[in-house]
Amino acid sequence: MASAEVLVVVHTTVYGQRLRDVHALLEADLRVRIRFTVAPHTFNRGATAHVRRLGGAVLPWKEAVRRSFDLVLAAGSQGLERLHGPTVRLPHGVGHIKLSPTGVGARRTVAGLGPEYVIWNGRLVPAAYALAHRDDRTELGRGCPEALPIAEVVGDADHDRIAAALPSRERYRASLGLRPGERLVLVCSTWGSGSLFTRLDTVLPRLAAELPRRGHHAALLVHPNVSAAHGPRAVRARATAAARGAVSVLGPEKDWRPLLVAADFVIGDHGSVTLYGTMTGAPVLLAAHPHRDINPRSPGAQLAHTAPALSTSQPLTAQLAHAAAQYRRKDYAAIAARISSEPGRFDRRMRRLLYRVLGLDEPAHPPAPPVLPLPAPLWPTPDDDRVGAPSAAAATRAVSGASRDL
Known part of the structure; x- marks a missing residue:
């Protein structure tokens, strides 16, 4: 049976959070071995703690850049040109809202979709750029048309999990x-x-x-x-x-x-x-x-x-x-x-992309439905019978006229 080694690159806590539902698509496959590394970044404080909470095998960055991998997963760009293996890049946010800090006026590209994010010394670094919406692909064409051949619209994991939880x-x-x-x-x-x-x-x-x-x-x-x-x-x-x-x-x-x-x-x-x-x-x-x-x-x-x-x-x-x-x-x-222009389809489309890059046959079952885990209590639940407990009607009246229009 063929096997593959995957490197998950965690630049920051946010980038690690964006990748959590991606590497989860591979974790149950015994043919795939997943390792993590923390890449250099201005805001990578906390990234190591994030990786430790995942409980995965960790490679020091210095070792990661010396080895070859069958797949590299990343939500950032810094240092990717030093890694060896086909890279699948994801955005680290949603909607590509912010303009790049580089450039002036109309020459400012959209953060994440300009050449400075995907090209190094004239070559495309990622093998694939997984985007959430077809509008993102259009925006990529404006900022870095050279990257259009590697762009693939797969949807958004957080969108699908929030939608499933509502x-x-x-x-x-x-x-x-x-x-x-x-x-x-x-x-x-x-x-x-x-x-x-x-x-x-x-x-x-x-x-x-x-x-x-x-x-x-x-x-x-x-x-x-x-x-x-x-x-x-x-x-x-x-x-x-x-x-x-x-x-x-x-x-x-x-x-x-x-x-x-x-x-x-x-x-x-x-x-x-x-x-x-x-x-x-x-x-x-x-x-x-x-x-x-x-x-x-x-x-x-x-x-x-x-x-x-x-x-x-x-x-x-x-x-x-x-x-x-x-x-x-x-x-x-x-x-x-x-x-997302692929609502409810992120896991299926993303997994198909990952296995295509890995060169492995995709498992013969659909990905599990997107589930958002229940959170730990943030506020202690008081005893309903305690004296002075606010009624639901009083709570509703407290903000006059504030009603949900679902």
């Missing part, structure tokens, strides 16, 4: 510790100078002061690159102080997808998590959106024209109620449809 939303809410009628406000930030993280000192105190404590919870998700730059302890300390303990702060190792499935409102920016929020039925408020750094053709730009902007002068609860009243499912569904 019908069981109440199970995810209960697993987190949310009671019927309680509201979850999810605050999510990407990284960089235009992110919501740079405004935490104005957003989080408002949640602490204005969001009713009874019947409401708030949680904060910060891009792991922020923790890599400042340290997770410092990020947690800053957020906890700003929110005066009223907001649960999720560490960079936590799976953000169950929180998004459970959320009743999303306060976000131009990051991937906010964009995935368009799938869920939760009204979105944008607390930050650096228009000059956003691809104007992206679904992120479309979201900025659809979702209301968080105001510093109006009461927070009134803005949440207004966002719920103005929410139109079809408008957000049109944005969500731009995340």
Whole structure:
């Protein structure tokens, strides 16, 4: 029986998270041996811990660049030209929202889709570039037409797992510790100078002061690159102080997808998590959106024209109620449809691509259905009979008029 050795390249925690549902497609095949390595990157703090949590065999980078592999999996580009073996590259975010920091004006390419991400000394580094949407392929043609022959649209793993989890939303809410009628406000930030993280000192105190404590919870998700730059302890300390303990702060190792499935409102920016929020039925408020750094053709730009902007002068609860009243499912569904043009088909299409590159026959059974694991409790579930426990009706009234339009 033929066998193959696969190297999973983890540049950062985020890149590792993007690859988790990809290498899982190979793990049950006894013909395939999977190894991990942590590649050089400015934000690779935490990447080694991510690999250790996976429990896989780890190769030091210095050894990885000396060996040959039958397949290399990566969601970043740095250092890939030094590896030996056909590489399948994936995007490390959704929607290709951001413009590249290199270039000026109209010459700025879309991050991940310019020649600097796939070409090294005149040669294409990846053997295949797995994209989520046919629009991404069109964008690649604008920025790096030389890469079109290796581009393949396979869909998006996170999209499929969130979509599969939404019908069981109440199970995810209960697993987190949310009671019927309680509201979850999810605050999510990407990284960089235009992110919501740079405004935490104005957003989080408002949640602490204005969001009713009874019947409401708030949680904060910060891009792991922020923790890599400042340290997770410092990020947690800053957020906890700003929110005066009223907001649960999720560490960079936590799976953000169950929180998004459970959320009743999303306060976000131009990051991937906010964009995935368009799938869920939760009204979105944008607390930050650096228009000059956003691809104007992206679904992120479309979201900025659809979702209301968080105001510093109006009461927070009134803005949440207004966002719920103005929410139109079809408008957000049109944005969500731009995340993946192969909804529900990522595992099947991605596995077919991987085995083609490996040169192995694909297993004679379909991939398992995409399942999003239930999360660990984030809030302790109180005794329903305790004195003073808020009723579902009281929790619903706490944000006047705030209703979900599913």
